[in-house]
Amino acid sequence: MKKIKISFLINPVSGGGQGKKIHAQVLRALKKKSLSPDQFQIIFTEKGEAVSQAQRLARETEILVAVGGDGTAIETITGAYRSGRLPRIGLIPIGTGNDLARSVRLYELFKKEGVEGCVRQSLQGTYAPLDIWQVNRKELMTNYLSIGLDAAILHSFHWQRAKIPFYSASGNRAALACIGLSRLAHRLQGKVDVTCWCDAVRKTLSLQGHRLVIISNLPFYAGGTMLAPTASFCDGVLEVTPFANVISALGLFAFQPSLRLRTWYGNKLEHLKANRVEIEAPEVNFLQIDGEDKTHLLQEKKLEIEYSGQISLLKAN
Numbered sequence: 001m002k003k004i005k006i007s008f009l010i011n012p013v014s015g016g017g018q019g020k021k022i023h024a025q026v027l028r029a030l031k032k033k034s035l036s037p038d039q040f041q042i043i044f045t046e047k048g049e050a051v052s053q054a055q056r057l058a059r060e061t062e063i064l065v066a067v068g069g070d071g072t073a074i075e076t077i078t079g080a081y082r083s084g085r086l087p088r089i090g091l092i093p094i095g096t097g098n099d100l101a102r103s104v105r106l107y108e109l110f111k112k113e114g115v116e117g118c119v120r121q122s123l124q125g126t127y128a129p130l131d132i133w134q135v136n137r138k139e140l141m142t143n144y145l146s147i148g149l150d151a152a153i154l155h156s157f158h159w160q161r162a163k164i165p166f167y168s169a170s171g172n173r174a175a176l177a178c179i180g181l182s183r184l185a186h187r188l189q190g191k192v193d194v195t196c197w198c199d200a201v202r203k204t205l206s207l208q209g210h211r212l213v214i215i216s217n218l219p220f221y222a223g224g225t226m227l228a229p230t231a232s233f234c235d236g237v238l239e240v241t242p243f244a245n246v247i248s249a250l251g252l253f254a255f256q257p258s259l260r261l262r263t264w265y266g267n268k269l270e271h272l273k274a275n276r277v278e279i280e281a282p283e284v285n286f287l288q289i290d291g292e293d294k295t296h297l298l299q300e301k302k303l304e305i306e307y308s309g310q311i312s313l314l315k316a317n
Helices: 014-032 050-058 070-083 099-103 106-124 149-163 169-182 246-254 259-268 295-300
Strands: 004-010 040-044 061-068 088-093 126-135 139-141 144-148 193-198 201-206 212-216 238-243 272-274 276-280 287-289 302-315
Touching: 004 014, 004 050, 004 106, 014 040, 014 061, 014 106, 040 050, 050 061, 050 070, 061 070, 061 106, 070 088, 070 099, 070 126, 070 139, 070 302, 088 099, 088 106, 088 126, 099 106, 106 302, 144 149, 149 169, 149 212, 149 246, 149 287, 193 238, 193 272, 212 276, 238 246, 246 259, 287 295, 295 302
Parallel strands: 004 040, 004 061, 061 088, 088 302
Antiparallel strands: 126 139, 126 302, 144 212, 144 287, 193 201, 193 276, 212 238, 238 272, 276 302
8 A cells, every 4th residue: 555645643722722723834835845635634633542543644654743742742653653664753843842842953943934844844854763762661751751849730730621621832831830839849759769770880869858850861841941951862861860959940940041051050950871760659659751640650669661662753954
C-alpha cells in the first residue's frame, strides 16, 4: 500500500481553540506546495483517543505532524512509537508550554513564519533522533518526569479543570499561578531516594524534605524555563535535578524574560547525568510525566526509568 505523504493530527482545543482555525491554514499551506488530496490527510483529535489515532495514522503516512501543545505532541509520538512503523514527526506548536518544540527550535519558526513555515519545514526540513524513555515498562516519556511541588500543582490543576473546564492558554497560566501559590509549602513526603546510573557509576540521592526532583530529557521545562542548558534529547542521557528549597525552584521562573540569565541560572543548578534512574517514594507524593498527572504509578513503590529507543523529530534549520 502506497503511504500518504503527510498527515496532521490537530487538537481542536489547543491554544484557546486555535486548532479549528489552523485547519484552514494547513490546507492553504499544502495547496502552495502543490500536494494533491490523496497525498495528505487532516484529522482532529478525539478526547481520550489521540494515541490510538496517531498509532493508526503512523501506519499510513511518511510524516505525521502534531498540531497542539506538548500533550498533543507526546500523544502523537507515543502512538507513532507504539505502531512500530516510526514515521517522521513534525510539530506545529500552539499550546501553553511547547517545551519540545522549543528544544528543536520549531517554536521560534512558528512565531516567525506561522503554519506555512512549519508545513514547509515538515516536508523539506531536517529530522533528528529523539530519545524515548520508558517508566516501569508501561509509560513512555520524552520530555521530563518529576516528583514533588510541580507534580502537586499539576495534580490540583487537573482536578480543578475537571470540575470547571477551561482551555485557553491565558486561563491555564492563571490557574497554574493561583494553584502554585497555594502549594508553595509542599515538600517531598517521607523517605525519597533517587538512584542514578551513569555507565558503571551509581549514585543515590536522599531527598527527604526536598521540594521536588526533575528527571529531564530536554533543556527546557514548564513553558520555556531553562532547566538544563547542556541537555541533549538524543544522547541516551537524562539530567537529574533536585531542588532542596522553594527559592531554587522559583529561580527557574525569575529569569524567564532573559535567555542569557535563564541559561546562567540553569548552569548553576546541580545536575546529575544518568543512563538509568530508579526512584523509591511513598505513594503520598505526587508524580507527573510529560505534563500529565501519573500519581497512581507511585502505588508501585518503585519507578524505573530506562532508555527505550528513538524516533525522528523535525527540527528547524
